[in-house]
Structure formats: structure tokens, C-alpha cells
Amino acid sequence: MNHTKPIYVTGHRNPDTDSICSAIGYAHLKQALGENAVPARAGKINAETKYALEHFKMEQPLLLTDLYPRVKDVTLECKIVVKQHDTLRHLGEVMREHNLKSVPVTDSKGTLVGIVSVSDLAKRYFQELGMQNLADMRVRYRDIIAATDSKVIVSGEEGDTIKGNVRIAAGSIKTIKNTIGENDIVIIGDRHDETLIDCVNQGISCLIVSNNGRVPADVIEEGEKKGMFVLSTPYDTYTVARLINQCVPIRRIMHPDPVCFKPMDLLSDIKGTMESTNYRNYPVLENGRLVGLVSSDQLMVPERERVILVDHNERGQAVEGIEEARVLEIIDHHRIGGVQTSEPIYMHSEPVGCTATIVANMHWHRDVDIPPSIAGLLLSAIISDTVLFKSPTCTPYDKKTAERLAEIAGVDLQEYGMALLKAGSGIGDMTPQEIVKNDLKEFNIGDYRIIVSQISVMDPKEVMDIEPKLIETMHELCEKEGFDMSLVMVTDILQEATYLLYSGSPKTLIGEAFKKDASGTHVYLPGVMSRKKQIIPPLSEAVKRINNN
Numbered sequence: 001m002n003h004t005k006p007i008y009v010t011g012h013r014n015p016d017t018d019s020i021c022s023a024i025g026y027a028h029l030k031q032a033l034g035e036n037a038v039p040a041r042a043g044k045i046n047a048e049t050k051y052a053l054e055h056f057k058m059e060q061p062l063l064l065t066d067l068y069p070r071v072k073d074v075t076l077e078c079k080i081v082v083k084q085h086d087t088l089r090h091l092g093e094v095m096r097e098h099n100l101k102s103v104p105v106t107d108s109k110g111t112l113v114g115i116v117s118v119s120d121l122a123k124r125y126f127q128e129l130g131m132q133n134l135a136d137m138r139v140r141y142r143d144i145i146a147a148t149d150s151k152v153i154v155s156g157e158e159g160d161t162i163k164g165n166v167r168i169a170a171g172s173i174k175t176i177k178n179t180i181g182e183n184d185i186v187i188i189g190d191r192h193d194e195t196l197i198d199c200v201n202q203g204i205s206c207l208i209v210s211n212n213g214r215v216p217a218d219v220i221e222e223g224e225k226k227g228m229f230v231l232s233t234p235y236d237t238y239t240v241a242r243l244i245n246q247c248v249p250i251r252r253i254m255h256p257d258p259v260c261f262k263p264m265d266l267l268s269d270i271k272g273t274m275e276s277t278n279y280r281n282y283p284v285l286e287n288g289r290l291v292g293l294v295s296s297d298q299l300m301v302p303e304r305e306r307v308i309l310v311d312h313n314e315r316g317q318a319v320e321g322i323e324e325a326r327v328l329e330i331i332d333h334h335r336i337g338g339v340q341t342s343e344p345i346y347m348h349s350e351p352v353g354c355t356a357t358i359v360a361n362m363h364w365h366r367d368v369d370i371p372p373s374i375a376g377l378l379l380s381a382i383i384s385d386t387v388l389f390k391s392p393t394c395t396p397y398d399k400k401t402a403e404r405l406a407e408i409a410g411v412d413l414q415e416y417g418m419a420l421l422k423a424g425s426g427i428g429d430m431t432p433q434e435i436v437k438n439d440l441k442e443f444n445i446g447d448y449r450i451i452v453s454q455i456s457v458m459d460p461k462e463v464m465d466i467e468p469k470l471i472e473t474m475h476e477l478c479e480k481e482g483f484d485m486s487l488v489m490v491t492d493i494l495q496e497a498t499y500l501l502y503s504g505s506p507k508t509l510i511g512e513a514f515k516k517d518a519s520g521t522h523v524y525l526p527g528v529m530s531r532k533k534q535i536i537p538p539l540s541e542a543v544k545r546i547n548n549n
């Protein structure tokens with residue numbers, strides 16, 4: 001399998017700054033090591049990340065909505081097309097030369113008008129016994145001339161399609177006169193009697209003399225007068241007749257208006273159409289332009305997208321369709337949430353404050369320089385994940401890495417750090433839905449499906465003022481998506497504390513986990529800033545205790 005497609009490096013859904021910046025940073029490392037890696041994102045960029053990208057003049061990574069295999073993933077490039085007015089002879093040559101089973105057919109402007117297959121050609125071969133109907137097939141004289149390698153002794157009206165029937169002049173003159181009629185195309189051998197001129201005088205449109213036969217002067221003279229074709233071919237009569245049959249334009253045997261697909265069609269969506277139509281190949285069109293073919297055989301084994309996950313490892317947090325993709329590597333700093341792969345993978349997990357810390361040091365361990373703009377992004381991720389080193393998840397390693405990155409990026413750590421956090425801290429014009437879904441992660445804890453969102457603010461009052469509205473939205477979200485609980489962490493960066501809002505059941509879980517009175521809609525947790533270190537572990541422990549009782 002040749003890997004022309006890139007490896008996507010992506011963070012989790014509802015991406016935070018670490019998920020975006022570590023994807024960019026790790027893709028940079030892979031590229032530097034010679035791999036075709038492309039940074040991607042599994043969702044919309046938040047205000048804080050936007051600030052970082054703009055500050056360091058970096059582009060947003062490519063949006064990956066899902067990893068389900070699409071038509072574009074199995075489309076074969078198609079360089080060979082035939083024109084609808086080309087002959088079957090040309091088609092046969094093209095198919096033989098390129099070993100093709102089907103060929104798309106275009107008009108003279110290059111627009112797709114049909115598709116033609118080997119079986120169409122075979123069908124035509126068995127039908128060609130009745131040669132007389134060639135007139136209906138709109139065969140052109142010039143194609144006959146080319147196909148039979150004829151020398152044009154007298155030229156009739158070029159560009160015309162043939163009108164009469166194709167006849168072989170054989171036997172007595174009487175028989176011949178009885179068989180041929182006006183406008184016919186007559187194939188004749190090298191005869192030394194009056195047959196040739198007699199044929200011309202029947203008002204035929206084309207006389208083809210086989211075996212390079214002699215053409216008498218009176219035939220040429222009369223032919224010119226009548227404005228008909230007189231041709232001389234090196235082939236014998238039988239061969240000429242067969243070659244004329246191959247002059248039928250492709251248009252006559254192709255499938256017009258073929259079933260076409262678009263590059264972004266999901267393979268799962270086109271399977272049914274393929275089964276019901278049962279063709280071998282289908283053209284793929286993008287904006288009406290032919291981009292390739294998709295074969296029904298390929299559908300069975302599409303090449304899976306290759307991805308590297310950064311800043312997450314749980315399926316529920318990964319981009320949709322991850323089960324259809326091949327995960328090559330995981331670079332992360334979260335709990336291992338039940339990873340299962342079908343083959344060995346590279347996994348780099350460290351209990352540090354930020355994925356970007358791991359990514360930066362991987363560069364240095366491999367002697368790969370980090371450009372200032374990427375250093376700036378990795379730094380932004382560390383500031384964001386550790387809330388400027390205040391989060392309990394922050395390690396001295398994160399701090400040391402951040403200091404080194406700040407130097408490369410040429411920014412003042414404290415000054416830039418506060419500006420970044422401030423950019424991401426206001427709720428601005430966010431709707432309750434957007435707040436509830438901000439940096440949302442799904443966790444399976446015991447038998448419970450729990451979603452935990454987090455919003456970091458300088459002034460929690462702004463969010464807590466609309467608490468009833470948020471609780472209502474959280475309740476609706478649980479009902480709609482089937483979650484047991486929805487939690488929202490409203491984290492006060494300055495006070496280093498979190499208001500934990502909750503909706504759903506069992507509410508006893510909150511009281512059990514945080515040893516607080518959980519009869520209301522939120523608990524206040526001083527010193528709590530980290531979801532993965534201070535929210536998820538106590539919830540897991542509480543679920544275990546509840547289950548044991």
C-alpha cells in the first residue's frame with residue numbers, strides 16, 4: 001500500500017489550547033523526521049487558542065469532522081478517457097494498451113457523458129453480424145478511411161456520416177446490381193471487368209477497393225463527377241468489413257448518464273447504490289469534473305485514515321469515526337481510559353501538566369529545533385493547561401519547559417501568560433449552550449456516562465449569574481444525549497477555586513466525591529482547578545464506594 005495520504009495529528013473534540021497546539025507541534029516534529037504529518041483539529045477553536053494562533057501568526061489546523069471512509073479515500077486516479085465520437089476500434093486499443101475494464105466517456109469539451117466497459121464491447125461484438133444498420137450508428141467516412149488505412153483516390157464530402165448500407169460486391173454483375181443501392185458503401189476486390197464502374201453508376205457513396213487493387217481511370221473520373229469516395233486499402237475484403245464495423249462511435253454502446261459519486265460521499269452511503277446497480281466502476285465527480293473512478297472491489301478494503309492522537313486517549317473524546325481509523329501513536333498526559341488497538345502502537349504518556357511539555361522535549365531529545373512560532377504555541381498550551389503553573393497538575397518539568405520555550409518564542413512568560421488567560425477567560429457573547437459545551441469531555445466512570453466541561457474565568461460572577469439557565473441547558477443535554485450527569489467547572493483563575501455545577505443523577509455522587517452538601521445545583525471547591533486530577537479521581541473513587549455498598 002502506498003501512503004500518499006497524510007497522517008493526521010489531532011487532539012480531542014471540543015479542543016482546548018493544548019489539543020490544538022500539541023497537534024501543530026507534534027506534526028512539526030514528525031515532518032522534521034520525514035513523515036507526511038498534518039495537524040488537525042476535532043472541533044471549533046476557542047477564544048484563548050485563537051489568541052495564541054494570532055499572536056504567533058499561525059494558521060488554524062485542518063478541521064477533521066470525522067474519520068469515516070469516504071469516496072475520496074478509495075478513488076483511483078483516472079488519466080485515460082475516451083471521447084464519445086471516438087471509434088470502438090480506438091476504445092479497444094486504449095483498453096488493451098492500459099489494461100482497463102472500464103473507461104469514462106466525455107464530450108469534446110471534456111464533460112463526462114458516459115462510461116463504457118469491456119462487456120459493452122463484447123456485447124457489441126456479437127451484435128455486429130447485421131452490418132446493414134451501420135447508417136443508424138452514424139459512422140463517419142473519415143473513421144472508415146483511418147480504420148482501413150485507405151488511400152483516398154477520390155474524396156467525397158468530408159465530415160459526413162454514412163447514409164447507405166455496407167455491401168460486399170461479389171458474384172456476377174447481375175447479383176451485384178441487385179444487392180447494392182443508392183448511397184451504399186461497397187467493398188470490392190481487384191476485378192478486371194466492368195464491375196467497378198457499374199457500382200459507381202448505381203449511385204453509391206463510397207467504393208473501397210481491397211488488396212491495393214487497381215482503380216481504373218473511368219472510375220476515378222466518374223467518382224469525381226458524382227462527389228463520392230473512392231478508396232484503396234491494403235486489407236482484404238473480409239478484414240475491411242470487420243474494420244468498418246469497428247468504426248461505430250463509442251457513444252452508441254456506452255452507458256449514458258452513469259451513476260456518479262462525489263469525493264465526500266460516505267462509503268457506507270454508496271454501498272446500497274453499488275449493490276443495486278452492480279457496475280464494476282463508477283465515475284467520481286467534483287463540481288461536475290471527473291476526478292477518478294471508484295471500483296466496487298475497492299470498497300471492501302478502503303485504506304484507513306492514519307491518525308496520531310495527542311492530549312487524549314479515550315474513544316469518547318476522540319474525533320468521530322476513530323474506530324474506522326488506524327491509530328499509530330498516542331502522546332498524552334491523561335488517565336488511560338481503556339485504550340484498545342488491533343496492532344502495536346507507539347504510546348508516550350507522562351503524568352505532567354501538559355501534552356505540549358512532552359512534545360517540546362521530544363523535539364529536544366531528537367535534536368530537532370523548535371521554530372519560535374511553534375515554541376510560542378507549545379508555551380501557550382502549557383500556560384493554558386497549568387493555568388500559568390497554578391494548577392496542582394503542574395510539575396517542575398512543565399515550568400522548566402515553558403521557560404525554555406518562552407526564550408525561543410521571545411516572549412515574557414508572565415506578561416504573555418496573563419494576556420493569554422485573559423483572552424480565554426471572558427464569556428463574551430457565549431450562549432448557555434456554548435458555556436456548557438466549552439472544553440467538554442466525556443468519561444465513562446463505572447456504569448455512568450458523565451460529561452465534564454470547564455470554563456476558566458477571571459470573574460466567576462459573570463457565569464454564576466446565569467446558573468439557573470446553565471443548569472437547565474445541562475439537564476436538556478443529558479436528556480437528549482443520554483448522559484447520566486453533566487458537570488460544569490467554573491474555574492476562578494485568580495482565586496484558584498472552582499464552582500462545580502451539576503445536573504442529572506445520582507446526585508449523591510457529588511456529595512460522596514467532594515464531601516460537600518450536594519442538595520443544591522453547585523458546590524464550591526477551593527484549590528480545585530484540574531479536572532483530571534481533582535474532579536475525575538474523586539468521582540471514580542466515589543462510584544467504587546457506592547457500588548461496594
Ligand SMILES: [Mn+2]
Nearest residue numbers: 018311355385
Ligand atoms: Mn492537555
